[in-house]
Amino acid sequence: MPELTASKNASPARRLAVLIPAMCLPFIASFFYFVVFPGTTFGNSFYTAIKIFLLVWPLVAVGWILREPLINRSRNVRNRPGFIWGGLFGLATVGALFGLIELTPLGAIVTENGGRIAQRVRDLGVAEHYLWFALFVSFLHAALEEFYWRWFVYGQWRKLVSGGWAHLLAAIGFTAHHVVILSQFFPLGWAFALGACVGVGGAVWSLLYARTGSLWGAWFSHMIIDLGLMYVGWVALQG
Secondary structure, X not given: OOOOOOOOOOOHHHHHHHHHHHHXXXXXXXXXXXXXXXXXXXXXXXXXXXXXXXXXXXHHHHHHHOOOOOOOOOOOOOHHXXXXXXXXXXXXXXXXXXXXXXXXXXXXXXXXOHHHHHHHHHHOOOHHHHHHHHHHHHHHHHHHHHHHHHHHHHHHHOOOXXXXXXXXXXHHHHHHHHHHHHHOOOOHHHHHHHXXXXXXXXXXXXXXXXXXXOOHHHHHHHHHHHHHHHHHHHHHHOO
């Protein structure tokens, strides 16, 4: 996975020009594929298109528009601490999720909305091969999101603002489309509360990336949590 880049040659205006669509388009697209046109070919095309955008836009923006190197080979990368701390955070988060489902009103909310969760899975056309979908989301899609939100969005914000603001802004962008998706599964208050948890996770992963210089630990942590979430989805799909 890419490491942190070090070049700061691009102007702030040009850097903002690549960051604004990066922050906004995933949020906008989520309305089309999950709210306005769910379960339709037209709506699902937005889902496919935004995933392609997550992969292509960072490469175009950094390599062509900003004209900066994609990899800084001089940076000291510490993968082992990233895996350790990322793994611990991932396991702790999944444990907390299952604990909340068992011991708090969240469990009743998940049960009450199990049908909605299952229907959204069917709308995406993946119910018949849910295992493969879960593995794709947990491994490949998690890697794509780390590449996009941590390497690209956080990496570019930190060249414009202080580290704390960069973590916050990248986490907000990462959270926004998740709130839209969660609002289709849960009441709005719960959607914002769970979205805030997503934002905390995003900030932890960008901090881990900043401390280790590598995405591997953040991806490993993200993968563990997504596997836990996919299990909740599978339980809902079984009725």
